[in-house]
Every structure is written in structure tokens, then in C-alpha cells.
Amino acid sequence: MGRVKLSIKRLENTSRRQITYSKRRTGIVKKAKELSILCDIDILLIMFSPTGKPTLCLGEHRHD
Amino acid sequence: MGRVKLSIKRLENTSRRQITYSKRRTGIVKKAKELSILCDIDILLIMFSPTGKPTLCLGEHRHD
DNA sequence: CCGCCTATATTTAGATT
DNA sequence: GAATCTAAATATAGGCG
Numbered sequence: 325m326g327r328v329k330l331s332i333k334r335l336e337n338t339s340r341r342q343i344t345y346s347k348r349r350t351g352i353v354k355k356a357k358e359l360s361i362l363c364d365i366d367i368l369l370i371m372f373s374p375t376g377k378p379t380l381c382l383g384e385h386r387h388d
Numbered sequence: 389m390g391r392v393k394l395s396i397k398r399l400e401n402t403s404r405r406q407i408t409y410s411k412r413r414t415g416i417v418k419k420a421k422e423l424s425i426l427c428d429i430d431i432l433l434i435m436f437s438p439t440g441k442p443t444l445c446l447g448e449h450r451h452d
Numbered sequence: 453c454c455g456c457c458t459a460t461a462t463t464t465a466g467a468t469t
Numbered sequence: 470g471a472a473t474c475t476a477a478a479t480a481t482a483g484g485c486g
Contacts, residue, residue, distance in 0.1 A: 325462090325463055325464045325465075325477065325478030325479050325480090326463080326464040326465030326466065326475095326476080326477065326478065326479095327464085327465045327466045327467080327475085327476060327477060327478090328465055328466070328477085328478090329465095329477085329478065330426070330464095330465075330478090332421075332422050332425050332426060333425060333426070334425060334426065334427075334428045334449070334450060335426050335427065335428075339470090340465095341426070341427050341428065342427075343465090343466095343470090344426055344427055344464090344465080345423070345426075345427040345429065346471095347463085347464060347465080348419070348422075348423045348426070348427070348463090348464080349423070350463095351419065351462090351463055351464075352416065352419045352420060352423060354462095354463090355412070355415070355416045355419065355463095355480095356416060356433075356435075358396050358412075359409070359412050359413070359416060359435070360435075361396050361397060361398060362394070362396060362397070362398065362399050362405070362408055362409075362412070363398075363399065363405050363406075363408060363409040363412070363437075363438050364398045364399075364405065364438065365409065365435060365436050365437065365438060366435065366436045367433075367434065367435040367436070368432075368433070368434045368435070369420075369431075369432070369433050369434075370431070370432045370433075371420075371423070371424075371429060371430065371431040371432070371447075372429050372430045372431070373427075373429065374427050374428065374429060383435075385398070386398060389460065389461035389462050389463090389479085389480055389481045389482075390458095390459080390460065390461065390462095390480080390481040390482030390483065391458085391459060391460065391461090391481085391482045391483050391484085392460085392461090392482055392483070393460085393461065393482090394461095394481090394482075404482095404483095406453095407453090407482090407483095408481090408482080410453085410454090411480085411481060411482080412480090412481080414480095415479090415480055415481075418480090419463095419480095454486105455485105455486090456484105456485085456486085457483105457484085457485080457486105458481105458482105458483100458484095459481100459482095459483100460480105460481090460482090461479100461480080461481080461482095462478105462479080462480070462481090463477105463478080463479070463480080464475105464476100464477090464478080464479090465475100465476095465477090465478090466474105466475095466476095466477105467473100467474080467475090467476105468472100468473080468474075468475100469471105469472085469473075469474090
């Protein structure tokens, strides 16, 4: 999506790869939280940035 | 998105909850795979359907 | 329950500040 | 190099078969 259609292959430019990671990580974390709430499910998402920094996302559905 | 804007809260209708889960699960798995390839990262996604069935998604980035 | 349709909501690539 | 903008690509809600 966005200005240009990206083919799904490794982004060779380091800066681009990090920027894309940052943007898409935000999106996928949002989707995961939405899914857990909408469908009342457990979900776990773990990912590592291009530099190795981990992000953990746990869904936030009803706990009762 | 779609025909109607959904507010992010638990879908009370069971059938609708399962249909939405199925559709969104497909989308988020696709996003996870794209992210792992584009940014060459490790990613793990685990989720449980409203009926308890688990789905595991591992990213598929370069292994070398 | 899956696949297709399509109007509309959402994400995001690249540019700009 | 983060924050914001915006045109354009994608995801998806509801409906149908």
C-alpha cells in the first residue's frame, strides 16, 4: 500500500528496512490487539527488530 | 474497514465473532509473514480461535 | 464453512517538515 | 531521524452462492 506497490522481498537498504519495520510493527500490533478484543481470544506476538530489539504483544481480551 | 465501521469491542454474536476471527486471522498472518520477509526478522504469532483452536505463525525470513 | 464481491475503512510508502 | 502528510495499496464487513 502507500505510494508504491512493494514486492514482498527483503529490503536491502538498511534505513528503509528499519523505517518499514517501525511502521509495520505499529500496524500489526494494533491488529493483534483489535483481534483479541473483537473475538475475545488469547493472542501472543513476538518480533525482533532488524537490530535485534524484541517487541512483545499480548492480546487484551476480557479476563473474567 | 468494510461496509461498516466496527467499534473495537467484543462481538457478542457468536457467529459474527467466528467469521470475523477467520477473516482477520488470515490478514494478520499475511502481515506477519510480509514483515518477516521485508525486514528480515524473526516473528512468532500464536492465537486461539473463539473455539480454542490454536494457530501458530512463524516468520519466513532469510535463514542464512 | 469457504470463496467471491465490492463499498468503504484502514494501512502505509514516500515525501515533507 | 522522528513526526506528519497524503496518495495509493490493502484489508475487511456484510452479503451472496
